Amino acid sequence: MPSAASLAQPAGDLANRRMDPSKVAYQRPQPAGMVPDIFFGGGLSLAEDDRHWVPQAKDVWFKPLVLNVTQGFYVNILKVRKAGVLSRHRHFGPVHAFTLKGSWHYLEHDWVANEGDYVFEPPGETHTLVVPEGAEGMITLFHVTGGYSYVDPQGAALGYEDVFTKLEAARRHFAEQGLGEDYVDRFVR
Numbered sequence: 001m002p003s004a005a006s007l008a009q010p011a012g013d014l015a016n017r018r019m020d021p022s023k024v025a026y027q028r029p030q031p032a033g034m035v036p037d038i039f040f041g042g043g044l045s046l047a048e049d050d051r052h053w054v055p056q057a058k059d060v061w062f063k064p065l066v067l068n069v070t071q072g073f074y075v076n077i078l079k080v081r082k083a084g085v086l087s088r089h090r091h092f093g094p095v096h097a098f099t100l101k102g103s104w105h106y107l108e109h110d111w112v113a114n115e116g117d118y119v120f121e122p123p124g125e126t127h128t129l130v131v132p133e134g135a136e137g138m139i140t141l142f143h144v145t146g147g148y149s150y151v152d153p154q155g156a157a158l159g160y161e162d163v164f165t166k167l168e169a170a171r172r173h174f175a176e177q178g179l180g181e182d183y184v185d186r187f188v189r
């Protein structure tokens, strides 16, 4: 016979107690101050007509996944549709790169990143990005912390890129695409 106490339990709680605890969702509130998560369905979609591709230079686009202005990093997919030297730059933070399509390399290293390859770029490194002739370009997911300076061969600074320049370019592009001035905010944390 069930006790009076167990009869008083709410039905949902009883059901939970019968369940394997490993299958029960976390029951407590998330911590105060936590920022919202991001879900971007089709975030890895490489479709040409995707309005999420922000022009960066001729035949170069990026698609933001996270623009983290509080920790100074961003995650984006870079798409390059031409062969040649893209840029020489010096990093101020670490970079993780996952090659999704095509191939690319740096003049300063003897490896070539192809589809499925991972690269760690250490903070402080200066390198020159090249997409080789004969390749169909490249598409690579980059997690970039701290940004980088464009430099000449002697290291003199020519310009810079960071989460804020990415955010500004994305905001402008999404507004031009008719998605609205605030559309980019879904990627900002």
Ligand SMILES: [Fe+2]
Residues within 6 Å of the ligand: 089, 091, 095, 121, 127
């Ligand atoms: Fe780099």
